[in-house]
């Protein structure tokens with residue numbers, strides 16, 4: 347936040363300013379400090395934009411994202427997200443005022459001349475949103491399961507922490523180790539993708555595990571034990 351404010355101060359006199367952030371950062375699962383982010387935008391007269399790719403369906407009591415999590419913080423000028431993660435469909439959305447909507451329709455290169463989502467995709471996203479509305483316990487379950495999984499890893503002696511989201515990173519450091527552990531786990535039917543440089547900094551290679559609301563505690567305990575065993579070689 348300090349760095350953001352320093353940079354905003356540097357371009358204090360610019361006419362158009364836009365600050366952009368992930369709502370949930372995908373490598374550690376850490377959550378944007380939305381109140382401070384919006385406060386900085388206001389202080390420096392910048393537009394704000396938040397990408398909810400990893401928070402839709404997860405953050406907030408009923409999975410409505412970071413604006414639900416930080417209820418009193420207000421909303422960014424551009425709230426965008428994808429339908430392809432928690433919602434299991436395809437495509438994306440931008441929640442904006444009508445002025446910005448017109449601007450995007452007429453200037454967004456990704457939008458102009460591209461095919462609209464198929465009716466099946468739109469229906470799938472619509473159905474997923476209905477599930478989210480009807481079964482908000484899914485959003486709390488995914489966080490409870492992620493917390494349980496992080497604790498199970500700790501119990502096994504694997505360094506992991508609960509981020510408040512579905513993402514549980516296990517930082518191994520060494521890139522080759524991360525790759526080989528990931529491959530061995532896949533052989534045991536555990537999908538724990540290895541993330542390496544340049545996606546993360548050198549020396550911070552990791553397994554990035556995404557927990558689902560439908561994982562059982564037995565599955566997560568078993569996975570934690572297998573992960574420990576595989577890392578220890």
Ligand SMILES: *Cc1c(COP(=O)(O)O)cnc(C)c1O
Pocket residue numbers: 368372397399400428429430431437438
């Ligand atoms: C996944 C993701 C998207 C969008 O993904 P699509 O598959 O193109 O819908 C956008 N932003 C972030 C940060 C993401 O992680």
